[in-house]
Amino acid sequence: MVLKYVMAASGAAMLLYLVLHMIGNLKIFFGADALDSYSAWLRTLLEPAVPYAGVLWVIRVILTVALVAHVASAIVLARRARAARPVRYVHRQPVQGSYAARTMRWGGVIILLFVIYHVLDLTTGTLNPNGVHGEVHSNVVADFDPSRWYVTLFYTLAVLTVGFHVRHGLWSGLQTFGRSNALVQRSLKTFAFVFAAVLVVGFLSVPFAATFGLV
């Protein structure tokens, strides 16, 4: 049962990061300079108290710990769930719960694969057609060039998966921490849905704007 709290807490940490990440991304709509200087600022943040890119590395370490904890708990819990039903039903109605709830595990795997690609693409630049460190705007524009529609498509699918994951995960996490009762359950579900929808729109606006040449 403790693992559920690990899931919820690590999920919350990553969700907080997603919000900051999305807000950062939206700087692209204020021009190339705004985005590039924001990226540079992230590295000089709190200098000289912390070394160059110090804050960024602290965040990366926290995220990695959260990710490992989240995935490891998910694996243990999924195995436990499998063991809890050794013989499957011959006939079982589709789950009444939401599509989001049903796709948490496989959705999580898709998101993990996406995160690996995403880091190689826009953090290290390895898989990016431009791939110049610090030229965030040029990298993004080159990445989502109309000729690379399949990359945009993959990002879209991945972000939608994140949306579904967040929609059920946020509601579930609140329930896990006991921040739910009969009165507020419906509002919590709506809140989680709106939260996920805002994330999806915010994250998708950037690749689509790049594809259609708006930024």
Next chain:
Amino acid sequence: MKLHLKVWRQRDADDRGHMATYDVDDASPDMSFLELLDVLNEKLTVEGEEPVAFDHDCREGICGACSMVIDGQPHGPEKATTTCQLHMRHFSDGDTITVEPFRAGAFPVVKDLVVDRGAFDRIIAAGGYVSAPTGSAPDAHAVPVPKDQADRAFTAAACIGCGACVAACPNGSGSLFLGAKITHLGEMPQGQPERNSRVLAMVDEHDAAGFGGCTNTGECAVACPKEIPLDVISQLNRDYLAARRARRRSA
């Protein structure tokens, strides 16, 4: 009514089991599902076959003995209805109905549709009670209970411990059952002294019995014949966190 039944047959705990097909030609729409099985069993007995074993007791929807998954749903397709109160008028002439036991590692099949739900008894034994010196009954209303709390305790106390929540849960979790007991006793003044130790012991027993973890899909609350609301699981989670915190403080 003519009905085709696909029923899980399993000789004993070690048998692998299989689905068998039977036809019942003389079902009445006024029969309950258990009476349909009674009719089938009479027919099987006459034909020299082993009757289908299934759990039943009060047949009025309050004991929690009847079980089985009917057409993919614990206690069948009717909302807030146990198998014994499920009437054949909710099915159509000529229907094929699939009947399986509750499926969970912690509920091993004893025979056919009978599963051993002793794991629930062990969870109750771990802490699902209040310790009180017995003797003469205390005066009614000697301990006042606020109306809101009494209502919530009563809603949770409606749980008959049938195990439909486990059967419905994609993770085979007994969290709705656990939450119902925790909420029921936790809302009452008599439940307070053992509130922390109760939730810790019951959760430990639940996990040790091999039930899965809750992922808040809400499937249990839909299947529950007594309509236990999902928020009892949130209450369970909150009490568990508080109990662990209290244990750390006193350690």
